[in-house]
Amino acid sequence: MQLKRFMFATVLLVASFFSVTAFAQQLEPLPVDPAVRMGTLPNGLTYIVRHNANPKNRANYYIAQKVGSILEEDSQRGLAHFLEHMAFNGTKNFPDKKLIGFLESIGCRFGADLNAYTSFDETVYTIMDAPTDRGKGIIDSCLLIMHDWSNSISLVDKEIDEERGVIHEEWRSRDNAGMRTLTALLPKILPNNKYAERMPIGTMEVVDNFKYKEIKDFYHKWYRPDLQGIIVVGDIDPDYIVAKIKEIFADVPAPKNAAERYFVQVEDNETPIVAMAKDKESTNTILKIMYKHDVLPMEMRGTIVGMMYNFIDQVTSHVINERFEELQRKPTAPFMQAGAADMDYMGIAKTKKALHFIAVPKEGELNPTVEVMATEIRRLKEHGITQSEFDRARTNILKAFETMFNERNNAKNASFCEEYKEFFLNGGYIPGIEVENEMAKALAQQITPAIINEYLKEIITDGKNLVITVEGPEKEGLKYPTEAELQKLYETSFAKSVEAKKEEVADTKLIDKDIKAGKIVKEKKNQKFGATELTLSxxxxxxxxxxxxxDDEIRMTASTHGGTRLYKSASDIKNAKILNSALGLGGLGKFDAIALDRALTGRRVNVSASVGAYTTGISGSSSVQDFETMLQLVYLRFTSIRKDDEAFQTFKNNTIEQLKMKERNPLASLGDSIMVLLYDNNPLFKNLTIEDMNTVSYDRALAMARERFASADGFQFFFVGNFDEAAIKPLIAKYIASLPKGKAVKKMDRTKEPNSRTGMKTMKVQKEMETPTGVVVDFLKAPATYNMKEELTSQILSGVLEQTLVASIREREGGTYSPATGTELADYPKPQVSTYVQFFCDPERAEQLNKIVYDELNAIVKNGVNKEYFDKTVLNIQKRHGEVVRENGYWLNNMKSFFFDGENWVDGYDATLSSITPKDVQNMLSRIMNSGNRLELYFRSAETAKKN
Structure with a gap:
């Protein structure tokens, strides 16, 4: 209903700036990017293929399916998601776990490079960064995997039964307060609608008990080529890929008497819907005010009307979020966060959109939040947006298009795959960034605030299609209005006439004073890094x-010695914990934080400052055009840290609110328990409490920050990217060489840093939980040598342990969904290597599963490392390293490590990695296991918690 009048007006607008012939053409689908090969096989399968050499010698493979949990029958709830899991447990050409094994053998890591997801209306499988320079056999095999996922998943009974436990543990890890309140709300706001009963995780009653035939029936009914799209992007020959797709998928039959792929419609509501849901473990209240509206018809999404609609949506969201950001920075704001987005209704239904206004009220401030939100929504409907707001939004949107255009030759495979996936699943356009950039510039000249305001008047109704929801904590003493009272409060606030937003003219000149430039006193070349080294005055x-x-990126980092460990008093230890927040609260120079954001409209630049335990730093990035702006921000970070008492009070209030919320979530205290286990309540490692927040000093934190940036002497700056060295040197002399000079801080002694607890300790923590949950954390450490070989050995050990634990406590035992493990090398306070293991599980199985973990670790110590796991991990590390060396961040970090930290992580990398043997990895784990340092945490629901 609602968008029809606005869409008609939009079509007339398009017609107004095209001739009759051209106008007819504009309502035709936009052309497909000529770099894309797209087609449909006789069986209905769609393919989209593109050559792209970023990263070089790599390719991504997607199979997107227009199939999700919405298609399940009542007896199949959860089986769309279950089927996604089964796709990795055996197919026709890759039985058992050979599919995962093959991909890991070519350097693709399960989880990172090999993954999938299931939603209400779609299921997507992905293989990322598979090599293309090791023969066509790997390419063919990846396409064969896509083929098997399309039509040849084995669905072996034994594998199905083993996966039930894994799915159950995934449910356990996700059945939190947010999931429970959402599940409670859906039947109220989607009455008599299938979307309300088809959460992809399903019901555990179905997952634990369904007959094998149910999942096989679902698979054969819905996994079929007319609902599938193959997407391949990478350093490949498109002709070969297309030919191979036609060959490999030729045996996938077109469905006979196929079931209709229906889409569940969401009905309009003539009167407002208001619904509330509470949970004991909810940490905060979430208010949503939504205005449902029709989706853009599929046939129009791929035309210029679709592009115009998207441009209008971006402008609208930008302006609304800018307004709410300004409001939430005030100490008197009744909410901590607020914003808006036009998206699928509740983020779920593809057949209905809604303009969502979302706020997180402070505790007990729901009613004032409703009043403020309703007032601001009324302001949008009655007066719309201002010219200055529109100009800022338009400028930033065009800057984003410009950036994508400038980086068109460096776009990653993943970005193209995501774009083409959305195109296949949801319609739209893929003409290429060259076309989109030009059309965006043309549309920006035609779209006006008046058009945006007409759109807002259409969408924001006086009651029809209005939906209001509240999710919040069930807490003694915390009162909520009834649903009727909530609706009345909204309607009363919305009915009041309001003033229009005032026009604002932003000051864009960052520095008013003339800066006397310093000098470059010395220059030399560094052959190791191909860099130029400058010494400033x-x-x-x-x-x-x-x-x-x-093509359009310059990155920067800078460091000096001296950090928060310089401050020893109990009060300063607490003040140091808000120091980095204090640095960013007040803006810079003459600009508060809001004014600074607006002054930077249309500039792609960011600069942040931070003070660590032992060092102080600044980091940033910019486009080539905005490099000088980045240096101006650096100058202001040193010379003009700005105090803003109002901003600090907002920060303080919100932090206290967050700490209150944390107390209601039993799992939120897990991190605190880990820190107690490791550091035994050492104040350096304790999180701030509400009492602490009431005593910290903003003035003292700012004073500490200003001390750290009082002198630039001793700082080392690193710049990596696409710059003209001759052009930027004068700017460096002006903005960096002119920074104040004082006494440089010497490198601090890190050997006195408190170390984590040594010896053996087991800690048990019980919390009341709605869903019985156990979390096990193990931490082990041993002395080490701090060098490249030890670092790479620790990385290999991480990969070996991950595969070991996935195979044992996930796949074999079905005891957890996603075991986490890692091994890290540290250089202070003493060189040491540490391993951690963490997993969620049934609390009654925690000790049993952890015994299995230790059995697996001890087996490696006794019998050696699984050679297959070792080889797969090394190959993955080699593959990742080959990719990151083509990234600016890699060289930025390694130059800093070499020149500032005195660490060389570049020379001899490949040779060192090749020299490491399975015995080296076994020996490292043996040192860790035999060190006598073992900390264990069992964090679980109390006996009085609700039983499963």
């Missing part, structure tokens, strides 16, 4: 490395 060292990895 104020003692600053600058390192410049020009790259061609990205």
């Amino acid at each position: 104020n003692g600053v060292k600058v390192y410049l490395k020009k790259t061609d990895f990205k």
Whole structure:
């Protein structure tokens, strides 16, 4: 209903700036990017293929299915998601676990490079960064995997039964307060609608008990080529890929008498729907005010009307979020966060959109939040947006298009795959960024605030299609209005006439004063990094490395010695914990935080400052055009840290609110328990409490921050990216060499840093939980040598342990969904290597599963490392390293490590990795296991919690 009048007006607008012939053409689908090969096989399968060499010698493979949990029968609830799991447990050409084994053998890591997801209306499987330079056999095999996922998943009875436990543990890990309140709300706001009863995880009654035939019936009914799209993007020959797709998928039959792929419609509501849901473990209240409206018809999404609609949506969201950001920065705001987005209704239903206004009220402030939100929504409907708001939004949107255009030759495979996936599943357009950039510039000249305001008047109704929901904690003493009272409060607030938003003219000149430039007093070349080293008149060292990895990116980092460990008093230890927040609260120079954001409209630049335990730093990035702006922000970070008492009071209030919320979530205290286990209540590692927040000093935190940035002497700056060295040197002299010079801080002694607890300790924590849950955390450590070989050995051990635990406590035992493990090398306070293991599970199985973990670790110590796991991990590390060396961030970090930290992580990397043997990994784990340092945490629901 609602969008029809607005869409008609939009079509007339399109017609107004095209000739009759051209107008007819504009309502035709936009052309497909000529770099894309797209087609449909006789059996109905769609393919989309593109050559792209970023990263080089890699390709991504997607199979997107227009199939999800919405298609399940009552007896199949959860089986769309279950089927996704089974796709990794055996197919026709890759029986048992050979599919995962093959992909890991070519360097693709399960979870990171090999994954899938199931939603209400879609299921998507992905293989990422598979090599293309090791023969066509790997390419063919990846396409064969896509083929098997399409039509040849084995669905072996034994594998189905083993997977039931894994799914159950995934449900356990996700059955939190947010999931429970959403599940409670859906039947109220989607009455008599299938979307309300088809959460993809399903019901555990079905998962635990369904007959094998149910999942096989679902698979054969819905997994079929007319609902599937194959997407391949990478360093491949498109002709070969297309030919191979036609060959491999030729035996997948077109469905006979296929069931209709129906789409569940969401009905309009003539009167408002208001619904509330509470949960004892909810940490905060969430208010949503939604205005449902029709989706853009599929046939129009791929035309210029669709592009115009998307542009209008972006402008609208930008302006609304800018308004709410300004409101939430005030100490008197009744909410901590607020914003808006136009998206699928509740993020679920593809057949109905809604303009969502979302706020997180402070405790006890729901009613004032409703009043403020309703007032601001009324302001949008009655007066719309201002010209200055529109101009800022339009400028930022066009800047984003410009950036994508400038980086068009460096776009990653993943970005194209995601774009084409959305196109296949939801319609739209893929003409290429060259076309989109030009059309965006043309549309920006035609769309006006008046058009946006007409759109808002159509969408924001006086009651029809209005839906209001509240999710919040069930807590003694916390009162809520009834649903009728909530509706009345909204309607009363919305009915009041309001003033229009005032026009604002932003000041865009960051620095008013004239800056006297310093000098570059020394320059030399560094052959190791292909960099230029500059010494400035104020003692600053600058390192410049020009790259061609990205056409429109320059990245920066800077460090000096001295950090929060310089401050010893109990009060300063607490003040140090808000220091980094204090640095960013007040804006810079003459600009508060809001004014600074607006001054930077249309500029792609960011600069942040931070103070660590032992060092102080600044980091940032910019487009080529905005490099000078980045340096201006650096200058202000040193010279003009701005105090804003109102901003700090907002920060303080919100932090206290968050701490209150944390107390209601039993799992939120897991991190605190881990820190107690590791550091035994050492104040350096304790999180701030509500009492602490009431005593910290903003003035003292700012004073500490200003001390750390009082002198640039001793700082080392690193710049990596696409710059003209001759052009940026004068800017470096102006903005960095002119920074104040004082006494440089010497490198601090890190050997006195408190170490984590040694010896053996087991800690048990019980919390009341709605869903019985156990969390096990193990932490082990041993002395080490801090060098590249130890670092790479620890990385290999991480990969070996991950595969070991997935195979044992997930696949064999069905005891957990996603075991986490890692091994890390640290250089202070003493060089040491540590391993951690963490997993969620049935609380009654915690000790049993952890015994299995230790049995597996001890088996490696006794019998050696699984050679297959070792080889797969090494190959994955090699593959990742080959990709990151083509990224600016890699060189930025390694230059800093070399020149500032004195650590060389570049020279001899490949040779060192190749020299490491399974015996080295076994020996490292043996040292860790035999060190006598073992900490265990069993965190679980109390006996009085609800039984499963």
